[in-house]
Amino acid sequence: MAVVFEKTKGLTDVPFSYCPGCTHGIIHRLVAEAMEELGVLDKAIGVASVGCSVFAYEFFNCDMQQAAHGRAPAVATGIKRVHPDKVVFTYQGDGDLAAIGTAEIVHAAARGENITVIFVNNANYGMTGGQMAPTTLIGQETLTTPYGRKAEVNGYPIRMSEMLSTLEGVAYIERTAVYDVKHVIQAKKAIKNAFLAQIQKKGFSMIEVLSTCPTNWGMTPVEALKWVKDQMEPYYPLGVYKNTLEEVK
Amino acid sequence: MAVVFEKTKGLTDVPFSYCPGCTHGIIHRLVAEAMEELGVLDKAIGVASVGCSVFAYEFFNCDMQQAAHGRAPAVATGIKRVHPDKVVFTYQGDGDLAAIGTAEIVHAAARGENITVIFVNNANYGMTGGQMAPTTLIGQETLTTPYGRKAEVNGYPIRMSEMLSTLEGVAYIERTAVYDVKHVIQAKKAIKNAFLAQIQKKGFSMIEVLSTCPTNWGMTPVEALKWVKDQMEPYYPLGVYKNTLEEVK
Amino acid sequence: MEERIIFAGFGGQGVLTMGLIITYAGMLEGKNVSWTPSYGPEMRGGTANCNVTVSDDEVGSPVIIEATSVVVMNRPSLDKYESYVIPGGKLFVNTSLVDRKPQRKDIEVYEVPANEIASELGNLKVANMVMLGAFVEATKVVKMETVLKALPEVFGKGKEHMMAINEEALEKGAELIINMVSTK
């Protein structure tokens, strides 16, 4: 009998620290598989951000740096400018990327910095116990929007993929989800495309992944998947927002 | 004989500190006239940013705060949340707003913060002697792009009006210029519209004004106007990018 | 009088609540009290504990190194906290989930099969209340009646339906100690 599916070499043996059913784990696996399949693990340098995925530096089986909250794109820029031929990526949450790190992500994109960003949008700050993120939906209850997010007070959720796609330096942006197998497969394809854009030196690439936070959403993991599909996806449409990739076989 | 044109009450008696022919002076006047004509001078609170216009707090004839570099939208937010019925505006350069202050402007816009932003785009950092700004054109020589701005190294100029218009909290955004009388008149109309949006509590409003920096561009003031028209305007198209205003007579 | 108590177990076993109830009851009885929880990501499916002090005097260090009592709800907590008990102090062990005996001989050990009793009561979630009943009976840090007064305050609105079973669990735990002592 042949192995149909096994754990990728792109991950270390350290067990994930995520809550049960948190899709950070799936996304980690996809990134690791993409790197393994593209054969870039030995020249990859990843940047972990501050959020639940802060320990990503223990999980990805490649060189890693841990960046200050929101600054992963700046750290990745520093690395990439030293090693332009290595594959550099960041793994960032929505609080990290869309709140405190707004300037860094916008300017990395505008510079066309030749890095790949994995952007995990779970509509809240998981690590700190479930506060509002810039991506929190209107009406969504969080620790800091106990009466539900109100547009008049907190403004509107930001669609980062759309916003960043207005910038010329961007080579590839796609929004994906991992709430079922079909979307997991598509997400992996997207992540591979993003790395390919970097390998082809096209410029900045980012994959936004709609993810769950069952713990802070107060749902079972299965309910959480459904919430992504029913509540998040309508506001955050999936799809390719920018693509300058050369066709590859 | 009647007075056809005289200095607005919206400005103090302090002479401008700008270089000869710098259009910061024209833009100041338009903002002040707009406030005077809308009758809001006594309830206006302005925020000066860091750049050549840092001394704006001496020029506008209303209460003013001087903000740290890039943080004017945050300062304005603080003010507006204390005095929601006052008219709060910021006056920011392109280094201030589009570089160091990127997070603050994006989030003020996303929040639909009910303030008015005057954004003076002169394609460089005037105050510090003419370095590259995020808005510096490809090929443009500055102190920090002595060989001309190169897309591969410094990325692409950011079109802030376009980018911010993707955000839902935005009520009004228009890009204008002041290189001739016709455009000066249009810019003033735009600035009035932005204040009106605030008065109508529509949310965030911003007027981008293409401006000159004859000193650092190494041109005469008249040449500088022409450069705005010939070089800047094609990359930064003028026009209304977002408008949720109710029609006013 | 100063009681310094550590409650420890898996996250989800309700050890923070146990501590909180004692703290609240202590306050109701006019004592000086302090409650300090563990916090942070290790809580995520990891272990939890809290330090509780109930004292006639001002409460000094909120962090307990020399505990008058320790309550352990699982094995890792026994391993970690057995040494914290002062000589002559009390150690409460949830034998349902702890598969070894304590090694200390200079302390009083109370063995409480809390999960089993709770499951007899029909709700595994009240294992902590069983243990708490035993603890209160054995230590008399606070009166059982004050604990009953503290319960609704700590649980807050919406948990009224749980009161009966919580009280029953407390009683069962207390009974266990009464029987233990009388048979000693």
Added chain:
Amino acid sequence: MEERIIFAGFGGQGVLTMGLIITYAGMLEGKNVSWTPSYGPEMRGGTANCNVTVSDDEVGSPVIIEATSVVVMNRPSLDKYESYVIPGGKLFVNTSLVDRKPQRKDIEVYEVPANEIASELGNLKVANMVMLGAFVEATKVVKMETVLKALPEVFGKGKEHMMAINEEALEKGAELIINMVSTK
């Protein structure tokens, strides 16, 4: 020997350059030198000045309070810096743009109609060179021939066409002093 010199005037009058030439020449003559400019937004159409020290010893404070010489190219600079000259020191005044006499009696004053001479030479921009010629002749801080060597270094490429008139201006300034002294 330590010469501490302040050059001051409007921005655009070339006072920083005057200082730089002396500094450069001093360095060429093996002296210890230091040049400190004013900077910042007040330069924008405002006043400019620089502090130059030429010394046999290590240069101490780069900021000059007790100047051996002061060169003022306009009226505000005279008002500000007249008091900086040490007793017995030298003050050079561009009388073309300064409409009052210095008040100090304990110093040597040199009156140089620099703009007028420059305009006679056909280029207002070399007023600073006229003044510099006078200054060098009167102070001998550095040799005129070293100044001539320093010129191309300070002006850099692309200004070769200005050399002749610059030299002429320096000479005119120097002549003025020579005549002044001989007529004294």
Added chain:
Amino acid sequence: MAKVLMKGNEALAEAAIQAGCRHYFGYPITPQNEVTAYMAKRMPEVGGVFLQAESEVSAINMVYGAGGAGARVMTSTSSPGLSLMQEGISYLAGAQVPCVIVNIMRGGPGLGDIQGAQGDYFQSTKGGGHGDYKLIVLAPSTIQEMADLVQEAFDIADEYRNPVVILGDGMLGQMMEPVDFENVKKTKRNLPEKTWATTGRGNREHRNVINSLYIDPPVLEKHNYVLFEKYKRAEQNEVRYEMVNCDDAEVILVAYGTMARVAKNVMNIARREGHKVGLIRPISLWPFPKEPFKKTVDQVKGYLVVEMSMGQMVEDVQLATECKKPVHFYGRPAGMIPEPSVMLEKIKQIAGGAR
């Protein structure tokens, strides 16, 4: 209102609201998240404003705007967040904008850990930001005191037109103790009206301007002297400390915040063992209390400074004692609690004459 059992973070937040704070700007960070969450819940109830900023940098600048506009305003954060606020803090001090800044410290440097620690003493007391300025820094050691000092902090901020820092740690933020809000002192100060605030000009004769730029050095220098006159007043009037058992003490422990509670325990144990040990607990870390050292320096054999850090306040103690007696130090960083047994050992050594 009877005593209520509350987390330090929550007591602090409630006390702020009772002190008239109606504007809070902050950004989540452990271990102060309960402040943010509490404000999010309570502010709408009292008609106040809770706004989650996009970062600590923005939060502190919103504080600047709101404080400059005349509001009682607060922000709270923990160590890395406070580092991000340093530019803003320097501006607040320079422009004389009153506000309250809470730092619930954790282990550092960098991302460090999230346990309560005291490694930010220098940052708050000496100046983490640029330029010559001072913050008034208060360090509570009980939950009741957290509530009490917050009230005081707003008053001090308004009286001096200066930012006031509440320097707590993760332990104080997370622990629960009973608090009596009746107890919280109501303002007794004669606070000046905020005639300088940017409220819109209205009928006012002059424009109000909030600013820290003085491009002409002599003017900035004058402004610096104005600030330092104010600081001198604070040094005279705002010093706070607690002395316990110092009358006959041969060895005096010096500690603040959570650490002082541990030190008090150790002092009691040492007393029971027959050692004459006292405790000085600085409550205001700036202005640093020099009097208790002046009063005791002749009588003691030495001081033992204990900190949950590698040693920071110890320098101020050395300066306050004018080096007349040995100042010993024992500390642990990273959120580890210095061990009572080690403290006892050191006390004995000092009592025995160790230098």
Added chain:
Amino acid sequence: MAKVLMKGNEALAEAAIQAGCRHYFGYPITPQNEVTAYMAKRMPEVGGVFLQAESEVSAINMVYGAGGAGARVMTSTSSPGLSLMQEGISYLAGAQVPCVIVNIMRGGPGLGDIQGAQGDYFQSTKGGGHGDYKLIVLAPSTIQEMADLVQEAFDIADEYRNPVVILGDGMLGQMMEPVDFENVKKTKRNLPEKTWATTGRGNREHRNVINSLYIDPPVLEKHNYVLFEKYKRAEQNEVRYEMVNCDDAEVILVAYGTMARVAKNVMNIARREGHKVGLIRPISLWPFPKEPFKKTVDQVKGYLVVEMSMGQMVEDVQLATECKKPVHFYGRPAGMIPEPSVMLEKIKQIAGGAR
């Protein structure tokens, strides 16, 4: 190469390039703009990278990335910019990333002014960022020394895996003096290979990780001790200072950077007037030189610390002298130069026995 006349900012930049720095990230700010401009021009010529960041916050984090990736990397800024870098600096120290950070100080607090000043001494030497860490801080006082110390700074950074700060001021940045780059010492240290850098794993056995997070307090504590072992080594080996005329001095001036040049002048004047005056010039501000004070404290009547600030280094001098002799202070903030006549007056008072 003969002596060249250069601005301090430019000499610094050129020296960095000659020291092998090939990566510079920065953001414009007066009075250090010439560093940025010079790097923009020169880096492409030597195949290096100049990148203008979108802010100082980004710049310092780019430095983190590049330094962690093994490069010799530098940033430069002035006071407000350094405040914005504090979080990043704490991370750099925590993760042990070598780099050189230049602060060309100006007057503060807040926006202040743009004249050279020395108000950021505390920020750099005590810790403007959060947590327990130390930066090695070098303060040049001539343009030649700016060049020399930059070379040294890169070596120290690499040897200790720690950020090194060059603390200059606007005056030093803007003034021109002749520099001899031959003079710049070439590295003599035996620098370890950067086997820890994230260069991509390649054939390496282990993964390299740059990190400052140690969530378990005992582990973080151990890491803190590792850092402080390193700092202790630095305290032993990296102390730098200059002593002038101290042998027979009754009064010793203490000053660093630009201020030390003024002090030297005053010392000479005082000597001419017959006063026995010396000068101690700390070059490393951290580790602070204690030896020159140990050596002189018995012989002098007192020290006069002069700073272009309201008084910051004075505390370190008090600590270094162990309060054995009076330490007097005279300073002016805001970019104003303390007046020689006042200094002379004070010298005479101290010589006369003033306490």
Added chain:
Amino acid sequence: MAKVIFNEDLCKGCELCVNACPKKIIEMDMSKINVKGYYPATVKSENMDKCIGCAFCAMMCPDTVITVIK
């Protein structure tokens, strides 16, 4: 014929695999608690032959618990 293997001690009992399996053969083993304190997922041996080796379970598992062979 296909087979799934659970690295049981890594399982957090989230049930995403249960939810994903088209054959509905995965269930939680309530008879044991793993080292992490969860009831782990399992396929009863009698159901294993219904497995089609589609690996849907493995693709949805966030904790890389599952290996699939065929």
Added chain:
Amino acid sequence: MAKVIFNEDLCKGCELCVNACPKKIIEMDMSKINVKGYYPATVKSENMDKCIGCAFCAMMCPDTVITVIK
């Protein structure tokens, strides 16, 4: 009949008004230097009656030098 009045001491000699005037009647007065050190803009008295009071000059002046009456 219209007239422009220059607040001469505020003028920085930038010539934007010169450039804007449709009647081309504004010029720089090279005969004097104002307090700021610039040659100020002016309309020669013989040209003033050509002024149409359009205020273009005033609208382009960055330093609020010009008042227009009509």
